[in-house]
């Protein structure tokens with residue numbers, strides 16, 4: 001029987017955020033930001049293990065009480081997100097057919113319902129897929145001067161989120177084939193193999209905390225859930 005394993009790359013330095021510690025360790029409602037992410041994945045009954053990949057030079061993880069029984073920490077983060085995922089996949093020794101759900105540490109407002117929707121939608125899928133959202137706004141392409149060079153038809157455009165869920169064997173093969181090509185998500189690597197990952201509707205609350213201004217929204221969403 002295939003298992004469901006979560007893999008959370010959390011070895012980024014959060015350079016766009018500009019805080020003294022990486023954004024995954026910032027305090028959010030009395031817990032590190034990443035605790036909220038991990039605890040949602042731990043709550044999903046189908047998921048048997050949550051592997052978090054941190055940098056070998058991480059100075060913060062041990063300062064916190066994570067208190068999450070399914071958690072398995074691996075200090076094998078690499079120079080890029082793709083390398084952290086590749087290293088994590090090797091460290092977790094998943095069977096070929098196990099499903100791996102890769103999820104950004106900084107998407108801390110993920111919901112259990114969205115993960116369950118992804119798992120249910122892909123249960124019989126031969127490729128796998130990801131949570132994503134249809135683009136709601138009009139899309140503009142900029143020239144190098146801050147002016148519009150084109151309006152891009154939004155029909156058929158989606159914004160990729162995580163988790164992205166693939167069989168461990170296929171994902172390892174895709175990441176190995178991608179080599180040094182920089183991939184910002186797992187689906188891109190699977191697409192390079194000529195496969196077509198399925199898009200499963202996510203939700204707008206599952207955004208990635210990227211800039212300091214994102215914290216207030218994350219705080220409000222998490223506080224509302226607690227109430």
Ligand code: C5P
Nearest residue numbers: 009010011012078079080081084104105
């Ligand atoms: O930088 P970005 O926000 O796109 O990173 C997405 C996720 O990948 C974050 O959870 C980050 O910690 C992780 N990451 C990683 N190793 C890196 C760079 C990013 O695990 N070298």
